[in-house]
Amino acid sequence: MTSTRPHALDILCFGEPMFEFSWIEKDNIRPGIGGDVSNTAVAATRAGAKAGMLTHLGTDGFGDHILQLYSDEGIDASRVQRSEAAPTGLYFIEYGPNGHQFSYRRAGSAASQIGPDDLDQRMFDGVGVLHISGITQAISETACAASIRAAELARKAGARVAFDTNLRLNLWTAQQAVAAMEQILPLVDVVFPSIEDSEALFGLSDPEQICKRFLSFGVEMVVLTLAEKGAIVATEHGQHMIDAFPANLTDATGAGDTFDGAFLAEFSRSKNALDAARFACAAASLSVETVGAVASIPHYDAIQSRMQKGEIL
Numbered sequence: 001m002t003s004t005r006p007h008a009l010d011i012l013c014f015g016e017p018m019f020e021f022s023w024i025e026k027d028n029i030r031p032g033i034g035g036d037v038s039n040t041a042v043a044a045t046r047a048g049a050k051a052g053m054l055t056h057l058g059t060d061g062f063g064d065h066i067l068q069l070y071s072d073e074g075i076d077a078s079r080v081q082r083s084e085a086a087p088t089g090l091y092f093i094e095y096g097p098n099g100h101q102f103s104y105r106r107a108g109s110a111a112s113q114i115g116p117d118d119l120d121q122r123m124f125d126g127v128g129v130l131h132i133s134g135i136t137q138a139i140s141e142t143a144c145a146a147s148i149r150a151a152e153l154a155r156k157a158g159a160r161v162a163f164d165t166n167l168r169l170n171l172w173t174a175q176q177a178v179a180a181m182e183q184i185l186p187l188v189d190v191v192f193p194s195i196e197d198s199e200a201l202f203g204l205s206d207p208e209q210i211c212k213r214f215l216s217f218g219v220e221m222v223v224l225t226l227a228e229k230g231a232i233v234a235t236e237h238g239q240h241m242i243d244a245f246p247a248n249l250t251d252a253t254g255a256g257d258t259f260d261g262a263f264l265a266e267f268s269r270s271k272n273a274l275d276a277a278r279f280a281c282a283a284a285s286l287s288v289e290t291v292g293a294v295a296s297i298p299h300y301d302a303i304q305s306r307m308q309k310g311e312i313l
């Protein structure tokens with residue numbers, strides 16, 4: 001007998017969405033919505049998967065706009081709670097010669113107050129992949145403990161666990177991040193590090209060494225992103241390079257989040273990691289061509305079109 005699950009999801013993203021203010025130029029600050037795993041939920045949905053968010057938001061207007069985004073995008077928000085006691089997190093993006101810089105107003109936010117007791121086994125019923133990040137761990141000690149609990153409950157429910165290292169040195173130190181990662185990686189199936197994060201975390205810049213280091217934690221698959229060079233998929237059986245698609249670089253905010261969402265969407269469908277990485281490189285190449293995190297996340301048809309043409313549209 002088969003059972004119908006109430007909220008069957010390909011991908012459940014756990015972390016903090018934030019309301020975004022983007023400094024475009026004087027007198028032009030553009031509102032938006034960001035937060036790494038929230039961007040990943042949008043990317044996975046636009047890439048054709050059924051995705052959901054697990055988080056807490058304040059009862060403020062910022063939280064209303066985030067929920068409106070989830071409703072507009074078709075993202076499952078049945079695991080999003082509103083908190084009377086704490087606000088929704090905010091952040092400000094400025095663009096300079098070295099790319100984008102983030103300033104946060106998120107200490108004490110509703111999402112950062114999530115702890116292990118806020119999670120229960122039923123939240124993971126029918127979930128294919130739980131996606132968490134280093135930012136989910138960094139926002140507070142309780143959220144860090146909740147990340148471990150979420151990974152344990154997800155595995156118990158038969159889900160896979162994905163993790164993006166997303167190191168943010170304005171939230172914690174590299175040493176703190178390594179200590180927290182060492183706890184979660186043994187529960188992780190797919191890890192998404194970047195070259196930049198790997199250098200800061202482990203002092204490693206050689207892709208082969210980085211992949212080996214992450215595999216040594218017992219992770220089944222490493223998907224290392226290499227910015228304009230593409231990505232490497234590594235398992236204990238070997239490493240495969242996937243080239244980036246050429247792109248007109250405008251703003252790389254959210255490229256990694258888009259990559260993760262597109263990868264997980266395609267991997268959920270095809271179960272083929274190399275196809276998923278190629279699809280994700282196509283999606284991420286589109287995302288770097290437009291300013292903003294969410295506005296730049298492409299839909300399935302645009303990703304397919306870039307894959308077929310392999311060129312700038």
Ligand SMILES: Nc1ncnc2c1ncn2[C@@H]1O[C@H](COP(=O)(O)OP(=O)(O)O)[C@@H](O)[C@H]1O
Pocket residue numbers: 194195196224225226227228229230231244245246247249252254255256257259280281282284285288
């Ligand atoms: N200039 C670029 N041209 C084409 N694709 C890019 C470019 N920059 C990033 N990408 C794509 O985005 C992915 C993630 O970028 P990366 O900078 O490695 O991650 P993060 O945003 O997490 O730092 C890369 O694997 C690549 O597919």
Ligand SMILES: O=C(O)C(=O)C[C@H](O)[C@H](O)COP(=O)(O)O
Pocket residue numbers: 034035036037039091102135166168252253254255256257258293
């Ligand atoms: O820093 C945080 O806490 C955020 O979540 C803000 C951003 O929305 C993502 O970080 C963008 O991530 P990238 O894909 O690495 O550009």
